[in-house]
Amino acid sequence: MSKIPFNISAADGAARTGEIVFPRGEIRTPAFMPVGTAATVKALTVDQVRQTGADVVLGNVYHLMLRPGAERVAALGGLHHFMRWQRPILTDSGGFQVMSLAALRKLDNDGVTFQSHIDGSTHRLTPERSVEIQRLLGADVTMQLDECVRLPASRDEVERAMRLSLDWAERSKAAFGDQEGRALFGIVQGGDVADLRRGSARGLVDIGFDGYAVGGLAVGEPQDVMLAMLEETVPELPADRPRYLMGVGTPDDILKSVSRGIDMFDCVMPTRAGRHGQAFTRFGKINLKNARFADDPRPLDEESDCPAARDYSRAYLHHLVKCGEILGMTLLSWNNISYYQRLMGGARAAIAERRFAAYAAACVEGWAKGLD
Structure with a gap:
């Protein structure tokens, strides 16, 4: 035992x-x-x-x-x-x-x-x-x-x-x-x-x-x-x-x-991705190296309780990534670990309420829809 x-x-x-x-x-x-x-x-x-x-x-x-x-x-x-x-x-x-x-x-x-x-x-x-x-x-x-x-x-x-x-x-x-x-x-x-x-x-x-x-x-x-x-x-x-x-x-x-x-x-995926300019979100994975984010004032996720996801614009994160700034790696790694923990917290709650299949399907649907 x-x-x-x-x-x-x-x-x-x-x-x-x-x-x-x-x-x-x-x-x-x-x-x-x-x-x-x-x-x-x-x-x-x-x-x-x-x-x-x-x-x-x-x-x-x-x-x-x-x-x-x-x-x-x-x-x-x-x-x-x-x-x-x-x-x-x-x-x-x-x-x-x-x-x-x-x-x-x-x-x-x-x-x-x-x-x-x-x-x-x-x-x-x-x-x-x-x-x-x-x-x-x-x-x-x-x-x-x-x-x-x-x-x-x-x-x-x-x-x-x-x-x-x-x-x-x-x-x-x-x-x-x-x-x-x-x-x-x-x-x-x-x-x-x-x-x-x-x-x-x-x-x-x-x-x-x-x-x-x-x-x-x-x-x-x-x-x-x-x-x-x-x-x-x-x-x-x-x-x-x-x-x-x-x-x-x-x-x-x-x-x-x-x-x-x-x-x-x-x-190692969430921190490795963060060091390479990628963010995991409920909208799927976002590549902040992409020029489309240079003028995007939105945060990664305004509903997140992680400051890295909620309080910094995609434009700023794009800037940090393009400049190779250490802060960009920190913020994206923080966001990614936070997203993984949020995913697990949602799974725990869904299992407790016996709705895990619906939860997993909703996550997949959110990733497929993407940012827009």
Whole structure:
């Protein structure tokens, strides 16, 4: 039995809403976690992130291992104190970098050796070391180390990585032990192969975790394949434990995944788009680089409670983007994180009132209509 309560308050079809309860606070689900890879959500202060309504942020083992170092963060009071975020933090285990930095790593059955993309130094990451780093950081949610495979890939390659990830899951569980007030999540792998997904999920459930993540999706496959894999995986996972779809995604991806029983999401997309002049809104995605906005006095969304969306004209935002001003990146990132949180808040309310399908349809209709 997990020591981290997950209280489901309502369901509408497979979609559900509730709270994951940690000593540092509750995570309201469905939840979107802003990505704070290097102990910062890029371009934003923690006060701005919290103002958007975010309950939890995500940090990354690989990047924090390289700098400033987990032991240093621990000596400075832990990641929450270090970055001045006093609510829950989930830390990714480094498994994504096994895929994304494939040219800079050597993988074996025991773990992975990385060559730093910063200075060329070598760093060894095993399931045990990944858990240790996350303990030193003070993570509320620790993720097992896994191997993520870019799709498309052969069945043999997908199955090898899935079985290695299951072995690492068992080792991660043993290394994690009993940490009061903290959770350990296992990660389902299996690529785009349905029976491997089901087998991975069943294997993780046999080991037993506080929550279950679905990894290795949104890595090259079409959306319909991703959704099909969720439909194969989610029924195999315990209904009373949180389900986390890693690295996803667009607002449309998120709503479709919520309807299939996913509770938690993260993605770099809102802040990355903000740094490149793009705004997510209830009217769809807006490219502020476009010359049509040079004389547009309207805000991004006069109904938003985010100052970045409500208080600055599109003309001014266009000007900032065209000039490469840092303020433009900050305002658009702030708007985007706020929009994602507003989307999730609307989903939670709709599920509670059993009108989620209508809510999702209205969102899609708004994106399709656009600005005008």
